[in-house]
Amino acid sequence: AEIPTAAIxxxxxxxxxxxxxxxxxxxRTSSSDLAERAGVxxxxxxxxxAYFGRFGTRGMGYTVAILKRELVRVLGLNxxxxxxxxxxxxxxxxxxxxxxxxxxxxxxAGLFDVSPAIVGQQIRNLTVRHMDDxxxxxxxxxxxxxxxxxxxxxxxxxxxxxxxxxxxxILNFAPVVIQPPTEGGAQEIxxxxxxxxxxxxxxxxxMKRLAxxxxxxxxxxxxxx
Ligand code: NAD
Numbered sequence: 001a002e003i004p005t006a007a008i009x010x011x012x013x014x015x016x017x018x019x020x021x022x023x024x025x026x027x028r029t030s031s032s033d034l035a036e037r038a039g040v041x042x043x044x045x046x047x048x049x050a051y052f053g054r055f056g057t058r059g060m061g062y063t064v065a066i067l068k069r070e071l072v073r074v075l076g077l078n079x080x081x082x083x084x085x086x087x088x089x090x091x092x093x094x095x096x097x098x099x100x101x102x103x104x105x106x107x108x109a110g111l112f113d114v115s116p117a118i119v120g121q122q123i124r125n126l127t128v129r130h131m132d133d134x135x136x137x138x139x140x141x142x143x144x145x146x147x148x149x150x151x152x153x154x155x156x157x158x159x160x161x162x163x164x165x166x167x168x169x170i171l172n173f174a175p176v177v178i179q180p181p182t183e184g185g186a187q188e189i190x191x192x193x194x195x196x197x198x199x200x201x202x203x204x205x206x207m208k209r210l211a212x213x214x215x216x217x218x219x220x221x222x223x224x225x
Contacts (some may be wrong), residue, residue, distance in 0.1 A: 029067070031061070034062075083143070086162060155176045173201050
């Protein structure tokens with residue numbers, strides 16, 4: 001069965017709350033406590049967790065450390081994820097320099113660009129490489145994910161390069177919809193594209209949603225998390 005994207009977003013929020021509780025030496029919590037901190041209903045918390053199993057004892061709530069460990073496992077954050085950033089302009093550099101990614105096992109393995117002004121530069125502890133080297137690099141370094149931070153009109157081609165190189169997921173920051181190519185009228189999506197998960201991070205879209213909901217607050221279904 002499919003699970004709503006919003007439920008996965010909330011799991012990430014619950015995990016963040018559990019980390020905060022653990023940092024405060026709080027050892028037990030409940031669906032109503034998590035719900036209040038996340039700004040959702042206790043029913044919602046129980047329903048979201050129930051997609052993945054039973055983590056508490058009825059009427060007893062949850063052990064923070066255990067629920068946290070289980071959410072880490074469910075989300076796949078207990079394994080190492082090798083990441084490349086494609087497009088090392090303003091955003092790519094900001095992402096590379098942001099320390100939060102290394103809280104879990106996301107490791108920047110390689111940074112890529114095409115501009116002679118940027119290729120060869122040292123950013124963090126990595127040398128920016130040329131896109132011509134992407135495929136070999138992804139294979140040799142077991143790269144799982146690509147963060148796409150190229151200009152919008154380059155995003156489709158750069159996504160194709162990531163897909164051809166064999167990454168399993170793309171986090172697309174460019175404000176465009178990445179489409180599997182349907183060349184020659186063929187409606188079949190190729191196996192390499194079918195295997196790739198694409199997630200979009202679009203802060204411009206967030207601004208537009210925000211404008212709409214400020215004008216239409218009564219139309220909002222759930223608090224932003
Ligand atoms: P930028 O122009 O500063 O950087 C883009 C980089 O991509 C450049 O270094 C360029 O050489 C490189 N590039 C171009 N074609 C490439 C290719 N085929 N392969 C690899 N690298 C390539 O742009 P930016 O401000 O960093 O924005 C990047 C993307 O993120 C854009 O799509 C933008 O709309 C989006 N975005 C930016 C921000 C922001 O705050 N800067 C916020 C949200 C979204």
